[in-house]
Amino acid sequence: MLSRTITIQNKLGLHARAATKMAQLALQFKAKVQVQQGEKTASADSVMALLMLASNQGKEVTITADGEDEEQALNAICELVSNRFDESE
Amino acid sequence: MNVKLLLQPDCTKVLADCQSKKKILEHIAEIASTKLPDLTCTDILASLMNREKLGSTGIGNGVAIPHGKITPKGEPVAVLLVSHPGINYDAIDNRPVDVFFALLVPEDQCDVHLQTLASIAEIFDNKDMLKRIRSAETDNDLYNVIEAA
Numbered sequence: 001m002l003s004r005t006i007t008i009q010n011k012l013g014l015h016a017r018a019a020t021k022m023a024q025l026a027l028q029f030k031a032k033v034q035v036q037q038g039e040k041t042a043s044a045d046s047v048m049a050l051l052m053l054a055s056n057q058g059k060e061v062t063i064t065a066d067g068e069d070e071e072q073a074l075n076a077i078c079e080l081v082s083n084r085f086d087e088s089e
Numbered sequence: 090m091n092v093k094l095l096l097q098p099d100c101t102k103v104l105a106d107c108q109s110k111k112k113i114l115e116h117i118a119e120i121a122s123t124k125l126p127d128l129t130c131t132d133i134l135a136s137l138m139n140r141e142k143l144g145s146t147g148i149g150n151g152v153a154i155p156h157g158k159i160t161p162k163g164e165p166v167a168v169l170l171v172s173h174p175g176i177n178y179d180a181i182d183n184r185p186v187d188v189f190f191a192l193l194v195p196e197d198q199c200d201v202h203l204q205t206l207a208s209i210a211e212i213f214d215n216k217d218m219l220k221r222i223r224s225a226e227t228d229n230d231l232y233n234v235i236e237a238a
Contacts (some may be wrong), residue, residue: 013199015206020145046149
């Protein structure tokens with residue numbers, strides 16, 4: 001299992017469209033990807049679970065990936081977050 | 090904001106004859122416009138449609154959360170629709186959607202919006218709750234299910 005802690009950078013945080021992008025990306029990997037924020041953990045392939053985190057700009061989240069393509073999955077999800085979910089701010 | 094505070098009694102509807110995404114959004118816009126006197130039904134519909142064009146708000150398990158922006162000063166308005174049967178909504182899991190929780194939110198309130206989305210997700214993450222929402226027979230029943238949550 002691999003994990004990395006990153007900061008939510010986009011202005012709108014993990015809102016519906018961002019959460020949907022993350023879930024769509026997570027679904028492409030075999031590895032089980034989770035997002036942890038404080039005491040809450042969400043499965044990255046569930047928009048519902050991601051929205052319950054209410055992660056806003058500046059929040060630190062820990063991404064974990066477990067499975068055969070865990071490295072690719074972790075990198076892809078972290079890249080999406082650092083690229084502000086392709087949002088302009 | 091908490092879902093119970095957000096949802097007003099005359100903003101729930103059980104529909105039996107809805108065939109398309111557009112019709113659903115029209116119903117939502119019509120109900121929301123009664124609570125947003127500064128906006129026309131057409132404006133609200135356009136805002137909801139524009140958001141869907143960026144990607145479907147069908148978040149899985151037969152649930153969608155269509156949303157649009159209203160002016161910064163306005164109070165958020167929520168509309169809950171249940172459609173029998175579900176319709177094709179291009180949801181993330183490709184399942185038909187029958188539960189729609191629509192939100193019209195003021196611009197520039199990102200953190201409040203995130204909290205609202207979280208409280209909506211909590212309701213729809215609950216299987217029992219979702220079952221009760223789906224089996225509500227009248228508009229009023231539907232409202233009471235949320236009130237009792």
